Amino acid sequence: MKRARVASRLALWLSAPALLGLLLPLQRAWMPGQGSIGWALDLLAHWQPLYGAAWLVTCLLGALRDRRWLLGLPLLALPWLTASPVAPRSQESSDLVVAVANVNIRQQDPAALLDWLQRKPANLVVLTELSPDYAAALAERQYGGFAHYALHPLASPPGLGVLSDHPLHNVRVLPDGLGALRMEADLDIDGRTVHLIAAHPKPPMATRKYRARDGLLRELASAATARPTIVAGDLNATPWSSALLGSDLRSLRRVSGWAPTYPSEAGGWFGIGIDHVLVSSEFAGTDAQRGPDIGSDHLPVRVGVRWHGE
Structure with a gap:
């Protein structure tokens, strides 16, 4: 009986932070905010798997004394329900396989990346944190x-690269006001022109960087209503972040999942998923998977997409 009382008290202590954490994405979607409070709440919203685990422990501890705690278990579905929208799924084969890899500015050897791509081929690879040494090794x-x-x-994290089976046209590199870069190009896929954007906004560790990241994603989502678009890269945003939530962002939907990709230690399971592929309404997703350790502090992602438009 004493153990049950202790467990019940622990459940009460855990319940408030776990439940508030699970509800944060709803707040970010309805009232995103761009000030310092919004920035802080957005950082806290990233950790939905952790809040889910805490809520599970809460319910199990509470149930040792009162089984009514088990009625709270359905709330474990909230991370799935509150994540940013995903692209429709297709059971047909992929028209294009896209991989995203933050290769780490300190990494110089692409062997692990290329070995993975040999085992799991892709038609398009977006690289972030591309250093001159890494680029030279790729050329070799x-x-x-x-x-x-x-x-x-x-020689700094904004370096970018794209490897492609398909021709790239009108390639241009565009900076934001904080020094982050994005690379834009027109991709020729079987006679269709697709607008490709390789992006790597600054980590939102200050209010101005948070605003710049969210502003970039909204700008790209607005442009995606006019033509077929693929956005890929280290977006420094999880599926529960204001950068990917909100009605004005629904023209770009995730093909990538929400499994953690950073940091890569312990298989990435104690991190957050910030490396993504987003597509406009002309595309459906066929597959999404997280890649292996490639010597970086990020794990890569690999997705399949299929033309879904007319």
């Missing part, structure tokens, strides 16, 4: 066999 290895590529390496 013939860019992993990709016929088309556009690289903008830098």
Whole structure:
């Protein structure tokens, strides 16, 4: 009986932070806010799997004394229900396989990345934190066999690159006001022109960076209503972040899942999912998976997409 009382008290202590954490994405969607409070709440909203685990423990501890706590178990579905919208799913084969890899500015050897791509081929690879040494090593290895590529390496995290089986046209690199870059290009896929954006906004560790990240995603979502678009990269936003939530962002939907990709330690399971592929309404998703350790502090992602438009 004494143990049951102790467990019940622990459940009461855990219940408030766990439940408030699970409800944060709803607040971010309805009242995103761009000030310092909104920034802080957005950082807290990232950890939905952790809040879910805490709520499960809460219900189980409380049930040792009062089985009515088990009535709270359905709330474990909230992380699935409150995540940003996903693209429709297709059971047909992929028209395009897209991989995203933050290769880490300190990493110089692409061997692990290219070995993974040999085992799990992709038609399009977006690289973030591309350093000059990494780019030179890619060139020595013939860019992993990709016929088309556009690289903008830098000795700092904004470096970007794209490897592609399909021709790339009108490649341009655009900065934001904080020094982050995005690479835009027109991708020729079987006679259709798709607008590709490789993006890596600054980590939202200050209010102005948070505003810049959210502003970029809203700008890209607005432009995606006019033409077929794929956005890929380290977006420094989880599926429960204001950067991916809200009615004005629904023209871009996730194909990637929400399994953690950063940091890569312990298989990534104690991190957050911030590496994504987003697509406009012309596309459906066919597959999504997280890749292995490639020597970076991020795990890569690999998704399949299929033309869904007319």
